[in-house]
Amino acid sequence: MLTENDAVRVFDTIMSSPGMNEMVRMDMKISRKNVLLLHHMIERGITENDGSLSVLLQSLPKENIQELKQLSEECLQRAGLTELNQKLSELGADKRK
Structure with a gap:
């Protein structure tokens, strides 16, 4: 099994391989439900949990x-879910209080 240091090195190698910074066009259809879930998963994944990122x-x-955050926001905007997501976030924040 890989140690954390080994996993980081493998991940870094993959991310720096040729062509990884090239832009790709992705034409796809996705339900609004999945856009909302994708946004939530991206936000949750890049937000520090208990003070530590993966x-x-x-x-x-x-x-x-930052690019992932922008992609997530753009998906919400294109699906017309920005306001709904904001209100859901506020509901979740109220629940935590």
Whole structure:
């Protein structure tokens, strides 16, 4: 089994391989439900949980994390779910209080 350090090195190798920074066009159809779930998963994955990100995300440059956030927001906007997501977030914040 890989140690955390080995996993980071493998991940870093994959992310720096040729062509990984090239833009790709992705034309797809996705339900609004899945857009909302995808946004939630991205936000949850890049948000610190109990003060620590996953080892792999810790090794990512901040620019990559920002790009994921922008992608997530753009998906919400295109699906017309920005306001709904904001209200759901507020409900979740109220529940935690």
